Amino acid sequence: MWLHRVLRTVRLGSKSLMLHKLRSSLTVLGIVFGVSSVIAMLSIGEGARWEQEQEIKRLGSDNIILRSVKPPEDRSMNVANEQVIEYGLKYDDLAQIRQTVPTVRGGVPARITRQEARFGETAIDARIVGTSPEFLKAVNASLDAGRFLAPLDDEEPVCVIGATIKGKLFPVEDPLGRDIQIGMDFFRIIGVMSVGGGATGAGSGVAAEDRNRDVYLPLGTMINTQGDVLIRRSSGSMEAERVELHQVIVNVSDVAQVEPSANSIRHILSRNHAKQDYEVVVPLELLRQAERTQRIFQIVLGSIAAISLLVGGIGIMNIMLASVTERTREIGIRRALGARRQDIVVQFLVETIVLSTSGGLFGLFLGISIPLLVQHMAGMRTIVTLTSLLLSFCISVSVGLIFGIYPARRAAALDPIEALRHE
Amino acid sequence: MTRAAAGGGAGSRNGAIVSIERLSKIYRLGGGEVRALDAVSLAIPEGEFVAIMGASGSGKSTLLNILGCLDRPTEGAYYLGGEDVSKLGDNALSMRRCRFLGFVFQSYNLIPQLTVLENIEIPLFYQGLLPRACRERSRVLAERVGLADRLDHRPTELSGGQQQRVAVARALANDPLVILADEPTGNLDSRTGEEIMDLILGLHRQGKTIILVTHDAKVATHAQRIIRLADGIIIADERREEGPDVVA
Numbered sequence: 001m002w003l004h005r006v007l008r009t010v011r012l013g014s015k016s017l018m019l020h021k022l023r024s025s026l027t028v029l030g031i032v033f034g035v036s037s038v039i040a041m042l043s044i045g046e047g048a049r050w051e052q053e054q055e056i057k058r059l060g061s062d063n064i065i066l067r068s069v070k071p072p073e074d075r076s077m078n079v080a081n082e083q084v085i086e087y088g089l090k091y092d093d094l095a096q097i098r099q100t101v102p103t104v105r106g107g108v109p110a111r112i113t114r115q116e117a118r119f120g121e122t123a124i125d126a127r128i129v130g131t132s133p134e135f136l137k138a139v140n141a142s143l144d145a146g147r148f149l150a151p152l153d154d155e156e157p158v159c160v161i162g163a164t165i166k167g168k169l170f171p172v173e174d175p176l177g178r179d180i181q182i183g184m185d186f187f188r189i190i191g192v193m194s195v196g197g198g199a200t201g202a203g204s205g206v207a208a209e210d211r212n213r214d215v216y217l218p219l220g221t222m223i224n225t226q227g228d229v230l231i232r233r234s235s236g237s238m239e240a241e242r243v244e245l246h247q248v249i250v251n252v253s254d255v256a257q258v259e260p261s262a263n264s265i266r267h268i269l270s271r272n273h274a275k276q277d278y279e280v281v282v283p284l285e286l287l288r289q290a291e292r293t294q295r296i297f298q299i300v301l302g303s304i305a306a307i308s309l310l311v312g313g314i315g316i317m318n319i320m321l322a323s324v325t326e327r328t329r330e331i332g333i334r335r336a337l338g339a340r341r342q343d344i345v346v347q348f349l350v351e352t353i354v355l356s357t358s359g360g361l362f363g364l365f366l367g368i369s370i371p372l373l374v375q376h377m378a379g380m381r382t383i384v385t386l387t388s389l390l391l392s393f394c395i396s397v398s399v400g401l402i403f404g405i406y407p408a409r410r411a412a413a414l415d416p417i418e419a420l421r422h423e
Numbered sequence: 424m425t426r427a428a429a430g431g432g433a434g435s436r437n438g439a440i441v442s443i444e445r446l447s448k449i450y451r452l453g454g455g456e457v458r459a460l461d462a463v464s465l466a467i468p469e470g471e472f473v474a475i476m477g478a479s480g481s482g483k484s485t486l487l488n489i490l491g492c493l494d495r496p497t498e499g500a501y502y503l504g505g506e507d508v509s510k511l512g513d514n515a516l517s518m519r520r521c522r523f524l525g526f527v528f529q530s531y532n533l534i535p536q537l538t539v540l541e542n543i544e545i546p547l548f549y550q551g552l553l554p555r556a557c558r559e560r561s562r563v564l565a566e567r568v569g570l571a572d573r574l575d576h577r578p579t580e581l582s583g584g585q586q587q588r589v590a591v592a593r594a595l596a597n598d599p600l601v602i603l604a605d606e607p608t609g610n611l612d613s614r615t616g617e618e619i620m621d622l623i624l625g626l627h628r629q630g631k632t633i634i635l636v637t638h639d640a641k642v643a644t645h646a647q648r649i650i651r652l653a654d655g656i657i658i659a660d661e662r663r664e665e666g667p668d669v670v671a
């Protein structure tokens with residue numbers, strides 16, 4: 001009974017709106033764009049957040065990453081002097097951290113260079129990482145084939161290769177047991193890393209690490225074959241530098257202890273190093289920071305959405321006021337035939353809601369298609385969440401409700417006799 | 424059903440279905456006041472066909488609007504079906520219109536975006552009838568006024584006479600106690616006007632109470648009783664014994 005009445009009022013409302021198709025659709029555009037832009041922006045934001053989070057998670061939220069950084073004041077000097085510059089993290093730093101910070105469970109040292117990896121005729125630029133067996137666990141990586149470096153491998157000429165390296169050097173054959181050449185030395189492949197930790201999107205806050213292009217050697221092997229001094233040729237000039245450790249991944253026993261541990265580590269390092277030749281990256285802090293940024297982003301987005309929906313709502317109200325004036329006579333007729341004030345209110349309110357709801361529906365479609373288009377054209381990851389769909393749709397319906405009340409009440413307030421006499 | 428709700432014949436005053444006592448309508452404008460109706464008393468028994476005549480501005484429409492519960496008198500009482508409705512609120516008056524009254528206007532007053540059937544259905548909708556029943560009844564009514572072949576036409580696709588037929592059918596939809604018609608033939612040529620009058624006379628013959636405002640003396644001759652208004656006062660109230668259409 002009640003439902004019948006509502007359905008009929010909706011049908012009637014749609015009919016009246018269809019009488020002015022162009023006007024109705026133009027009116028609805030405000031809501032369409034409001035809703036679709038909210039959904040699209042939220043999905044792009046959500047996509048960016050997801051990627052960033054993945055990247056930070058890959059670094060490990062219970063890890064603290066220490067990196068050697070060439071101190072800025074040495075950069076200009078070294079080309080002229082051609083001396084070997086020495087900077088960065090020391091084995092002693094790692095030992096001291098392990099001793100004095102009780103919450104530190106382990107530290108995975110790494111030495112890193114860039115060289116060509118060669119197999120037969122093919123070669124590929126690779127990142128050569130000398131590290132310890134614990135590396136695999138510290139970065140949450142896994143293997144596709146074979147095994148990772150083991151304690152007994154230290155100083156042995158073995159290596160584990162990334163997925164891209166495998167694809168390039170061994171497109172068909174099994175790489176396990178083969179020898180690849182790095183510099184003057186040969187290394188036997190004992191494992192292949194699985195895909196993952198791949199190239200990350202641009203614009204993320206964390207330095208992207210493409211593990212698929214890595215070759216892992218035992219740390220001892222690396223020191224033996226490459227020496228302590230790394231010579232780097234870049235654009236004609238030569239750079240020589242001595243770095244003991246390029247990177248240390250410190251693993252903390254408990255996520256809650258990450259931040260206090262990071263502070264202790266910073267303290268130790270600042271005591272040991274006169275120059276700022278290292279950096280401390282705390283993925284957990286980055287995660288928190290990313291969440292803060294995300295929240296600001298959402299507030300900005302919310303305001304834009306609110307404004308555009310407000311504009312849409314005002315447009316609807318405007319049209320409904322015009323419609324009430326135009327249909328004064330109809331209102332008079334209905335009142336004479338027994339409609340109460342509230343029947344008129346409901347009639348016009350339903351009309352605005354039909355208007356804003358259809359705008360909301362079109363907005364949903366557009367809002368789902370725009371992110372797909374963005375993902376396709378710009379290669380950005382977008383994630384349309386159900387919450388954003390529901391939220392924006394509900395808002396569009398309530399815009400109709402809120403901005404419909406005034407015109408509807410005006411229609412109902414008309415005196416039946418005056419209304420009948422109108423025109 | 425509707426009749427019982429109105430209080431029935433027993434509750435009506437002096438057997439009148441419509442009865443007004445010393446009813447005034449005063450418009451206060453600027454300094455002075457306009458007495459559109461001045462202490463008018465009138466009783467109309469059930470089944471009577473009354474014509475109201477008078478010069479322009481004499482208060483005919485004002486009276487009809489009050490009788491139609493569209494307006495409230497400034498002073499005096501109005502008994503509709505025995506119940507004083509002169510001081511009822513807006514919702515209560517809407518309910519009385521919905522249940523007991525049918526209107527036919529000079530300018531047809533159909534809703535342009537609705538079809539013939541849908542126009543006839545409007546009063547039924549506000550009565551809360553189910554859609555199926557509405558459809559059924561409005562079809563019967565359309566056939567009764569001779570528009571069986573125009574059910575899905577819009578008002579703009581109909582002649583004036585046809586539109587007024589729809590209006591008559593719509594006035595009948597709620598099976599009203601009283602049908603109020605304000606110059607129903609005013610916009611029609613005399614032949615079409617006669618057709619509409621025949622329709623109204625038919626209703627009268629079936630026992631409906633009809634109150635009709637007209638300028639046209641020829642139209643008024645159909646009525647059993649002619650009330651003449653001048654400056655808000657009844658100056659004549661004639662019963663025509665030998666009218667061409669007396670209730671059987």
Ligand SMILES: Nc1ncnc2c1ncn2[C@@H]1O[C@H](COP(=O)(O)OP(=O)(O)OP(=O)(O)O)[C@@H](O)[C@H]1O
Binds near residue numbers: 450452481483486
């Ligand atoms: N809303 C109003 N405000 C002020 N005065 C009004 C109003 N409505 C009617 N009047 C006055 O009341 C008087 C009666 O008007 P009414 O409309 O009843 O006349 P009528 O007999 O129907 O005339 P007509 O034959 O031209 O339709 C007129 O003098 C008119 O000016």
Ligand SMILES: [Mg+2]
Binds near residue numbers: 483484
């Ligand atoms: Mg009049």
